[in-house]
Amino acid sequence: MARVSVEIENHIARVTLTRGDKMNALDPEMLSAIAEAGESLMENDDVRVVVLSGEGKAFCAGLDIMSFGAMAGKDAGDMLLPRTHGNANLFQQVPLVWRKLPVPVICAIQGVAYGGGFQIALGADVRFAAADTKMSIMEMKWGIVPDMGGMALLPHLTRSDVIRKLTYTAQSFSVAQAAEWGLVTEVVEDPLGAAMALAEEIAIKSPSAIRAAKALIEFAETHQHDEDAVLLEESRVQAELMGKPHQMEVIAANLQKRAPVFK
Incomplete structure (x- = not known):
């Protein structure tokens, strides 16, 4: 069964978690599918912005409890310590791939964002959430710590x-509290609509300047x-x-009062 869909139109990549009947809970197949979806966009020059969302009533309820059973008897170190995705393991790559993408990622959140689902949202550049959304760093409930990149993302x-x-x-x-803490960008009535509207605004900006801006912000954060x-x-x-051509096209379009056309 497909776990993630990727649709690209008008330079916007819509990445949707498609396990809505399970509140998009994370099983091994879904972890791999999310990481692969992000990695598939890494070298796609046609994509200027990504909208990340979950189908159904929840963005992501976190780790599928049944996955705990599948891990029983396995050596956790053998599974977690190898760096299989650059500086990360698979679990960490699932949120971090969105931060590593060279283009902005906008996350639309509804229902719940618990545990791993919350950490996936943290990997986005911008987070829109519905007013009734609930969030949690859930791992302590199961006697573990956040291990999907949360400790690399939260301090920023x-x-x-x-x-x-x-x-x-x-x-x-609540997301109202999350917004006060800086964990949510805006609380909105329609998170996906707000995410798409912002994506459409970004998609008409200079592609090279947008990519440069994301990289520069990341540099500034890591060298603060x-x-x-x-x-x-x-x-x-x-x-x-x-x-350069993109900047010159922006200037020409502004002077001629038209939309820029980038090649």
Whole structure:
């Protein structure tokens, strides 16, 4: 059974978790399918933005409980410690592939985003969520810790005390609280509609500038204690954009009051 669908139209890749009857819970097949979906877009120059969503009543309820049974008797170290996807294992790649993509990723969240599902959402650049959505760093409920890239992603988004409280307790929290903590970008009535509207706005911007902006933001976040390096990278990236075909088309389109056409 298909776990993920990928549809590309007008430079927007719509990636949908398609296990709606199971609240898009993560079993081994779905973990592989999500990682493969993200990786399939890595070298696609036609894609300018990605919209990530889940079908049905929930974005993602986290790890499928039945998967615990499948792991019984296996050596966890043999499964988790090998770096099978660059600097990550498969579990970590599922959220991190969206951060690694060179184009913006917008996540639409409804119902619940628990455990691994919450960490997948953290990998996106922007998160829109419905007002009644519930979220949780669920792993402590099962006597484990977040291990799908959450500890690499959360410190960029919220405070240490918030991370500690949510990790230690596994308590559910509202998206209103998530927005206050910086874990959700906006609370909206129609998350997928809001995600698509933003994607359409991004898709008509300079493709090279958008990719450069995502890479520059990532550089700034990972070098936040090295101001000299960030300032130099900012200048280097700008120098590569200025006067190039995409930038010249943006200028021409603005002066001629028309939509830009990028080649």
